[in-house]
Amino acid sequence: MNETDIGAYGVPLAMLAGAIRVSTPFLFVSLGECLTEKSGRINLGLEGTLVFGAMSGYAISYLTGSPWLGVLAAGISGCFFGAIHGYICKLPKVNDIAIGIAMMLFGTGLAFFFGKPFIQPQAPHLPSISLGFWSDLPQVQSALSINPLFLVGIVLAVFMWWAFKNTRWGLIIRMTGDSAPAALAMGYSVDWVRFLATTVGGFFAGVGGAFLSLYYPGAWSEGLSSGQGLMAVALVIFARWNPLACFGAALLFGAAGALGPALQSVGITQGYYFFNAAPYLLTLFIMIASVSPKRSLKGAPGELSITK
């Protein structure tokens, strides 16, 4: 045994590292979804936005050589998808969930179509910040090598939590999400607020996608997203529409996603695929545990089509 071998402690450490690494796309998509749902609309299309964001971010990073331009491009393409969703939902008798599913398929399909030429080439990656310099252990150093987007995500979560309470826009979004008649009575355009919230939510999801292709796993391929965009919807419900809780839930999902690789790193390879399914099992479990046929969801915006 050499001194850098930390044995079974490697599993929680690897899970922590994984949580930080894997949670970022969860965090961005769930914050985007949280914003959209707070305004009273569900955007199931964020999975498509995520995949398209991953593709466009990678493509722009490859073409311009700047990964940050890639992130911006991913966000803008996310805005575009959010805006389409928001616009279509403004039309009468349109169901936001059906449009969301259509947008999900449209986004992934479009990403595969435009993304074919970018599967092989190597695009420049996002840099990371080493916060583990104080430790001699390479495991700790690698665990604490953190992508700036993760930190941006934390700041964003805290900002959204604060803004929902302390800004005019926060209150307007919560108002349209909870009682459209009240918002209308005060002269706010419910459709316009929701359109903006969906568009900005799409931006966040696009950025989350860019993280997938530009940092971890770090390449564009068609199997890049494994349903993070959809799991984020469950995550928002689990987090009870609270951006801070979204952060915690994203870490939890990230840790669950890191369970398989973490066990593999200490030599446990049995049931690798089973442990890899942990996030999906967690989603299922959370949905069962957090809902009940007898009562409605606490904290759910009153205008959501799932709570009506």
Next chain:
Amino acid sequence: MSALAQPNAPRRAVELETVAMTKIFGSLVALEDVSIHVRPGTLHALLGENGAGKSTLVKCIMGFYQPTRGEVKIDGKPAVIATPRDAHAHGIGMVYQHFTLVPSLTAAENLVISRAHPPAVIDWKKEIKGLEAFLDTMPFKVPLTVPVSNLSAGEKQKLEILKQLYLDQRFLILDEPTSVLTPGEADEVLGLLRGMTEAGDLTILMISHKFREVSAYADDVTVLRRGRMIGGGKVGELSVADMSHMMIGDTKIRERAARKTFTDRPVVLEIAGLFAEDDGGIPAVKGVNLKIHGGEIVGIAGVSGNGQSTLIEVLSGQREPTEGQLFIDGADFQPVRQQMAKFKVFGLPEEPLKNAAVPRMTVAENIAFRTFDEPPIASRFGFMSPKPMRKQARDLIASYRVKTPSTEEPIENLSGGNVQRAILARELSGEVEVLIVANPCFGLDFASVSEIRSQIMDQRNRGAAVLLVSEDLDEILELADRVAVMSGGEIHYVRPIAEADRASVGMAMSGH
């Protein structure tokens, strides 16, 4: 009118007048030549049945509708009100019957966001201070930092009124402001508002159908019927009989069936130790025990939201109780379809279009819900034959006078009273042992109300055990043999009707 506008008229209260207000929707004349004059610093009542044009009139004043003819004068000067915003600019605010507060926001958040120009970033310390200073000048208090969904109906109503005053609206239109309040709360709110009008701070136009409140608190009254102004004047100069005659005109009201007296009827329905939770998982019904005899109407009074709807949902099988049992004739009763048919349990839940009908199915189908799986509608192999179904519907439509274009009309196209009659026809056409009724007359006109109450009384006289839940205390005092009061999910007060008086029932409703 110039005689009324005194030179030293109070500064803040607004004077409002409508001149020959007319509103025509297509071929329907909703409002015809209505001229009312609301003196500044008074409480003016607007009386009328459903569909009499009260809402059309106030919506024209508020700028939701543009009148076909006529105009609004404010403080004697013609005013152009094209949108609700214009009305607000003139100091006219409206408190709606349904709340316009946002449930998940606190009272303070609701007040701040209702301002025309809320700050981009809200300094809560400063705002709370300002709001507290504002509340100090107001006659009623509301907790500021609690989400509105946790406030009682009375507090919400007060907050709605406070919101208008906070926005500096000095002409308030109140749409049935006391419908969700206990008699005590209603007296408190109306008394305080009356105080503000007398002090000249406020002018109020109140839509109401409660003569008691109009007589006690209003200065003037205007009565509308079928879109026309029928009469009005100073409240002191009009009797309740005058007002009610103006309101309903010469419509024939069905005579109420006389109350048959029974002695020693057995207990039919027994509710034993019933507990149930509401949608939020919070206990809403807490240990209700009640026995209802055959040939008896037990009326459960109470302000809405005290567990009555949850109780009705349990009794009609819409909700599982957490504890407790139901018995009919001493046998265990589960509210499922087979047992309801076996024990002859029928019901008329509140909002029948939502709770007892499928809105987009036809009248005939809705009427057949209790019988579609039995002959003659169902054949031996489980196929339904539409002919006997339509025949049954035609017969019941005729005998219960349901106004519908045909048996094949979706039931949602019928008016409220006719939906209620169609459901009543379905529920009461057979033999009824137990009848569970909730707010049966909510929002109906006089003729329908009278009809439906007679039907309920008929069932009682035939020996059915009737449980009547109503938010309308007058309805309970009129129909019930025994009065029970539900408050906070519990029933403490049960009295024979002869021993129940309005004051003690009112006390029990507010939980004392």
